[in-house]
Amino acid sequence: MPSIRSICCIGAGYVGGPTMAVIADRCPGVQVTVVDINQARIDAWNDADLSKLPVYEPGLDAVVGRARGRNLRFSTAVDEAIAAADMVFISVNTPTKTKGLGAGQASDLRWVEACARQVAKSATGHTIVVEKSTLPVRTAEAIKAILASAEASGGDRSFAVLSNPEFLAEGTAIPDLESPDRVLIGGEHPEAIDALACVYSHWVPQERILRTNLWSSELSKLTANAFLAQRISSINSVAALCEATGADVREVARAIGTDSRIGPKFLNAGPGFGGSCFQKDILNLVYLCRHFGLPDVADYWESVVQLNTWQQHRIARLVVQKLFGTVTGKRLAILGFAFKADTNDTREAPAIRIAKDLLEEGAQLAIHDPKVEPEQIARDLSLPASEAPNAESGPTRASLSGEGTWWPSASVAAALEGADSVLILTEWNQYRQLDWTDLAQRMRQPAWVFDARSVVDPDQVHAAGLKLWRIGEGQP
Numbered sequence: 218m219p220s221i222r223s224i225c226c227i228g229a230g231y232v233g234g235p236t237m238a239v240i241a242d243r244c245p246g247v248q249v250t251v252v253d254i255n256q257a258r259i260d261a262w263n264d265a266d267l268s269k270l271p272v273y274e275p276g277l278d279a280v281v282g283r284a285r286g287r288n289l290r291f292s293t294a295v296d297e298a299i300a301a302a303d304m305v306f307i308s309v310n311t312p313t314k315t316k317g318l319g320a321g322q323a324s325d326l327r328w329v330e331a332c333a334r335q336v337a338k339s340a341t342g343h344t345i346v347v348e349k350s351t352l353p354v355r356t357a358e359a360i361k362a363i364l365a366s367a368e369a370s371g372g373d374r375s376f377a378v379l380s381n382p383e384f385l386a387e388g389t390a391i392p393d394l395e396s397p398d399r400v401l402i403g404g405e406h407p408e409a410i411d412a413l414a415c416v417y418s419h420w421v422p423q424e425r426i427l428r429t430n431l432w433s434s435e436l437s438k439l440t441a442n443a444f445l446a447q448r449i450s451s452i453n454s455v456a457a458l459c460e461a462t463g464a465d466v467r468e469v470a471r472a473i474g475t476d477s478r479i480g481p482k483f484l485n486a487g488p489g490f491g492g493s494c495f496q497k498d499i500l501n502l503v504y505l506c507r508h509f510g511l512p513d514v515a516d517y518w519e520s521v522v523q524l525n526t527w528q529q530h531r532i533a534r535l536v537v538q539k540l541f542g543t544v545t546g547k548r549l550a551i552l553g554f555a556f557k558a559d560t561n562d563t564r565e566a567p568a569i570r571i572a573k574d575l576l577e578e579g580a581q582l583a584i585h586d587p588k589v590e591p592e593q594i595a596r597d598l599s600l601p602a603s604e605a606p607n608a609e610s611g612p613t614r615a616s617l618s619g620e621g622t623w624w625p626s627a628s629v630a631a632a633l634e635g636a637d638s639v640l641i642l643t644e645w646n647q648y649r650q651l652d653w654t655d656l657a658q659r660m661r662q663p664a665w666v667f668d669a670r671s672v673v674d675p676d677q678v679h680a681a682g683l684k685l686w687r688i689g690e691g692q693p
C-alpha cells in the first residue's frame with residue numbers, strides 16, 4: 218500500500234487545525250505541516266501558551282501539545298510545504314457569495330481555486346490533493362482541470378484528487394476526530410484512496426472508512442448537514458406549536474425520540490441553528506437544485522433555512538411582547554453569544570440576529586460569554602461596545618432616546634445587575650448552575666428569564682420570584 222510521509226494542509230481554521238493535530242498525534246511517522254496566509258493565526262497556533270490557540274476546543278491543547286515540535290508544524294511558508302508534501306489537504310473557507318452570480322446562495326470558491334493553482338505551481342512528484350472544505354458538487358472537476366494543465370505543462374509531476382469531507386462538530390471536534398462514525402473518501406484512483414485510507418487506519422476501524430465516487434462524497438456532506446439542520450427546524454416548528462397549545466417540546470422530543478427510527482439525538486429545540494456550515498451548505502444545495510432544474514426540491518430545502526430565521530426573529534419579538542411591548546432603554550442580559558457551547562466560534566450564531574433585533578428596538582444589552590472576545594461581538598453586531606452603565610441608575614435619558622447599546626460583562630452577576638430580563642442563548646454548562654435567588658435580587662422587578670436552551674431548573678427560577686419563558690413550553 219502506498220504510504221504517505223508528508224502532509225500539507227492549506228487552511229489553519231476550525232477544521233484544518235484540529236483535524237491535522239489529530240492526524241499528527243495518531244501518525245507519528247507522518248510529517249504534518251499546516252499552512253495559512255494569516256500570519257497572526259499561525260503565530261497563535263505556535264504560541265508556547267496552549268491556552269492561546271486560535272481555536273477553542275476541549276482537548277485540543279493536549280493534542281497540539283503532544284504533536285507540535287515533533288511531527289506537527291504551523292507555518293506561512295505555503296509553497297515550501299506544498300513542495301515537500303505527498304498529500305495536500307485543502308481546508309480553506311468557502312463562504313456564501315455576497316455578490317455576483319448566485320449571491321446569497323452559491324459558495325465563493327475563489328480561495329479553493331487559488332489553492333489549486335498554488336498546488337499546481339509548487340507541487341513536486343506525485344501529489345494527492347484532498348478536498349476537505351465543504352464544496353458544491355463537482356468542484357473536484359475544477360480542481361482536476363487546473364492540475365491537469367499543470368501536468369500537461371511537462372515535468373514528472375502528477376496529481377490525484379480526492380474528496381474527504383469532515384463531519385466533526387465544533388465543541389466536540391477532538392472526540393469526533395478520534396472516533397468518527399465514519400470517514401468518507403471519494404475518488405477515482407484506488408491507489409490514492411488507499412493511501413488516504415491508510416493514514417486514517419492508524420486509528421479508525423476499516424469498516425468505518427467508506428469509499429464512494431467523488432460526486433457522492435461531495436453531495437453526502439451537503440446532504441448530511443441538510444438532514445441535521447432539517448431536524449432542528451422541524452423541532453423548532455413544533456416548539457412554536459407547543460407554546461401555542463399547552464404541550465411541552467421536551468416531552469414531545471422524548472416521546473418521538475424513543476422511536477428507534479427517529480432516534481433521540483438532535484431534537485433540542487432552541488434559538489435556531491448557527492455555525493459556519495448549516496446555512497451555507499443548505500443554501501448551496503438550494504442553488505444546485507435550481508441550477509439543475511429542480512425548483513420544487515430547492516424550495517423544500519430553502520424552507521429549512523427560512524424557518525430558522527423566523528425562529529430567531531420570533532424569540533426577539535416575544536421578549537419585546539413580554540416586557541410590556543417595549544424594550545427601549547431597558548437593560549437586558551444576554552447569556553451566551555457563541556453558536557453553541559464549548560466553542561469560541563460565533564459564525565451565524567443565533568445571538569447575532571436576536572441581539573440585532575433587540576438593539577433595533579433600543580435595548581441596552583449586557584452580553585456575557587465565557588469564551589467569545591468582546592471585539593468579536595462588536596464585529597458581529599457591527600456596533601462598538603459602550604461603557605457599562607451605573608448599576609443603580611434606571612434608564613438614562615440617552616437610552617430613552619431609542620439608541621440600542623451593548624457592553625461586555627465579565628460575569629453573569631454583573632450582566633444581570635439592574636436588568637429587566639435575561640435571555641439564555643448558548644447552553645454553556647455554567648448557566649445550568651446559577652443561583653437564581655441571588656441573581657433575582659440584582660434584577661429590576663418584575664423580571665423575566667427567557668430560556669431558549671432549556672438549561673434552567675424551572676422550580677428554582679419560580680422560587681426566586683422570577684417570571685419564566687422556556688422554549689417550547691405551553692401553558693396547559
Ligand code: UDX
Nearest residue numbers: 228229230231232233253254255308309310328350351
Ligand atoms: C472551512 C469552511 O468554512 C468549511 O466549509 C470547510 O469544511 C472547512 O474549511 P473552517 O476551518 O471553520 O471551515 O474555516 P476558517 O476557520 O475560516 O479557516 C480557513 C482558513 O483558511 C483561514 O485561517 C484562512 O486564513 C485560510 N486561508 C484562506 C488560506 O490559508 N488561504 C486562502 O487562500 C484562503
Ligand code: UDX
Nearest residue numbers: 383384385386387483484485487490491492494556557
Ligand atoms: C455541524 C455538523 O454537526 C457537522 O457534522 C459538520 O461537519 C459541521 O456542521 P457544528 O455546526 O459544528 O457541526 O455543530 P452542531 O452540533 O451540528 O450544531 C449546529 C447548530 O445546531 C448549533 O447552533 C446548535 O446549537 C444547534 N442545535 C444542534 C440545536 O439547536 N439543537 C440540536 O438538537 C442540535
